[in-house]
Amino acid sequence: MKDEDIDCSDIPEATEEQMAQAVLRVGGVPLERGKQQVNMLLDTFIVEYFRRKAGDEDYQVLINATLSEYIQHNPLH
Template identity: 35%
Template sequence: MKQTSSSKTQATSDDEAPALSQADFDRAQLRVAGKDVSRAEWQAAVRARVTKQRIDIMLDTPIIEHFKSLAGERGYRTLINDTLRRVIETGHLEADLRQIIREELRSATHD
């Protein structure tokens, strides 16, 4: 079995991930959007993220077939939802990076 972590904890099942103890979880750094947060803030962010709302939406048949072929046991609706979430998160990251670069360029020209 290949060890994938420098942790001294050994894998206990057929997968390659080491078993985690309560001490591992106690040492965890909780972050939301890359910022350190308290356990209460982290829990609130997790609860907010998993809130779901039922909607009716029409999708093209090839799109549904594509996601069904990728999803397997997981469920294609979950895969579509995760894909849309990643697109949104990536868009925010791109906008934030562009803003930071603009600010840095402005401050560099004023030095």
């Protein structure tokens, strides 16, 4: 059965409070909440894209949000 074939209409959405209490896991391993500073090389066009997309906002925050959204829609398993 495919995910889109499952009827979830009787399952309530998780609240912000419930999500705040959730244990974050990657590959089954619990992780602490927070941020970790990293130093990485990105292609110039990627950095420029996010700088322009972010406008007056912090482009690094936009990169983080984009990666977070990707991970939520593409689990490891």
